[in-house]
Amino acid sequence: MKENNSKKDTEAKDKLISVKPKLKIKGFNKENIGIIALTKEDLQIRQRITRLLSTPFYNDLSENHKILVSKITNGYQNTLEGKELEEDQYILSEHELVEFENIHDWEVFRYLVYRYKYNMYPKLKIVDEYPPCVQIEPVSMCNFKCVFCYQSDKSFSNKSSGHMGYMELDLFKKVVDELEGNVESITLASRGEPTLHKQLGEMLDYMRGKFLAVKINSNASLLTDKLIHTILSSDIQTMAFSIDAADKELYEKLRVNGKFERTLRNVERFNEIREKEYPNSRLTTRISGVKVNEDQDVQKMVDLWAPYADIIAFTNYTPWESSYENPINDVSIPCTELWRRLFVWWDGKVNPCDYDYKSLLSKWSASKTPISEIWNSDYYKMLRTKHLNDERKELEPCKKCMSA
Numbered sequence: 011m012k013e014n015n016s017k018k019d020t021e022a023k024d025k026l027i028s029v030k031p032k033l034k035i036k037g038f039n040k041e042n043i044g045i046i047a048l049t050k051e052d053l054q055i056r057q058r059i060t061r062l063l064s065t066p067f068y069n070d071l072s073e074n075h076k077i078l079v080s081k082i083t084n085g086y087q088n089t090l091e092g093k094e095l096e097e098d099q100y101i102l103s104e105h106e107l108v109e110f111e112n113i114h115d116w117e118v119f120r121y122l123v124y125r126y127k128y129n130m131y132p133k134l135k136i137v138d139e140y141p142p143c144v145q146i147e148p149v150s151m152c153n154f155k156c157v158f159c160y161q162s163d164k165s166f167s168n169k170s171s172g173h174m175g176y177m178e179l180d181l182f183k184k185v186v187d188e189l190e191g192n193v194e195s196i197t198l199a200s201r202g203e204p205t206l207h208k209q210l211g212e213m214l215d216y217m218r219g220k221f222l223a224v225k226i227n228s229n230a231s232l233l234t235d236k237l238i239h240t241i242l243s244s245d246i247q248t249m250a251f252s253i254d255a256a257d258k259e260l261y262e263k264l265r266v267n268g269k270f271e272r273t274l275r276n277v278e279r280f281n282e283i284r285e286k287e288y289p290n291s292r293l294t295t296r297i298s299g300v301k302v303n304e305d306q307d308v309q310k311m312v313d314l315w316a317p318y319a320d321i322i323a324f325t326n327y328t329p330w331e332s333s334y335e336n337p338i339n340d341v342s343i344p345c346t347e348l349w350r351r352l353f354v355w356w357d358g359k360v361n362p363c364d365y366d367y368k369s370l371l372s373k374w375s376a377s378k379t380p381i382s383e384i385w386n387s388d389y390y391k392m393l394r395t396k397h398l399n400d401e402r403k404e405l406e407p408c409k410k411c412m413s414a
């Protein structure tokens with residue numbers, strides 16, 4: 011009987027998760043993104059950058075950062091002349107243009123440098139003193155158990171697993187103190203739902219003015235007016251709501267424990283308060299889902315969620331919910347996470363990614379070792395070298411992961 015039930019569960023899950031790419035490329039596929047906010051054309055972007063080149067915002071940059079800015083301005087030049095981008099050139103992608111619209115002139119070069127590092131360092135395999143982005147996990151618990159998420163793995167999400175907990179404020183402050191001035195992008199989220207942390211407001215207060223691009227990922231289920239004000243009065247750049255469907259049935263099948271009407275009401279309320287009480291907020295709001303099923307349609311998402319978001323997009327699925335049971339695959343491309351992001355979890359454990367949600371790859375604690383030392387450690391170098399030499403099959407769980 012038990013066997014029959016588990017067979018049925020597997021069949022139901024396979025039906026629900028029917029879109030299974032063999033490779034997970036970071037970012038959004040063009041067909042899976044709906045931009046709501048109006049954005050400018052390449053020429054206008056180039057004009058804005060050119061206008062600011064004669065200001066102190068540019069003059070005060072380091073020589074190295076001026077070179078990175080030139081890779082972008084030359085990229086725009088080539089694009090406007092109808093030429094291909096050179097290998098080390100970059101221009102902003104669609105969803106970045108929305109953020110670019112929202113930033114102040116004095117932040118433009120910081121933004122360009124950060125986006126260049128975030129996108130191009132993994133491609134060019136450049137390792138700086140610090141990663142382009144750090145994800146700090148306030149809490150590893152989540153009130154949802156989404157079908158495609160490691161929270162549905164009970165050996166991880168059970169209270170007794172040893173993986174569950176809340177970050178202490180002192181540890182959070184220690185990490186922030188080190189990253190201030192060295193990293194522009196901080197995401198407050200990883201394996202858990204950040205709004206479960208009672209001190210989220212204090213964390214946001216402590217980060218104020220220290221980073222260019224703070225992002226929160228949330229399932230929106232626990233938003234209250236008080237929390238919405240806390241978030242909107244902070245200086246975060248992006249609020250990403252994790253929502254994957256435009257109808258109740260599919261949403262609640264995917265986001266287990268989620269209630270569609272409640273999520274909709276909370277996102278509506280967030281937008282209402284933002285428009286009425288924070289009209290000058292530079293916040294970009296994103297509805298971000300995981301593409302797992304053919305019935306998820308960007309246009310349907312836009313039709314429903316457009317009034318409340320600047321960007322609507324689906325990311326590619328990878329089977330996070332079974333990271334350690336997935337078959338060994340033949341992906342041979344290096345994983346870009348090793349050059350892009352680093353994760354600090356609630357207990358200080360530092361890990362290269364959240365696919366490895368039980369930290370098999372982790373050797374470090376942020377409470378003992380500085381992030382820059384970890385990022386440039388021999389062990390991290392070994393991981394990168396293995397990936398570059400097509401030896402990711404020697405690493406658990408990289409050999410079962412599709413991230414490239």
Ligand code: SF4
Nearest residue numbers: 345363365408411413
């Ligand atoms: S498990 Fe390995 S390949 Fe997968 S995301 Fe993490 S570091 Fe990259």
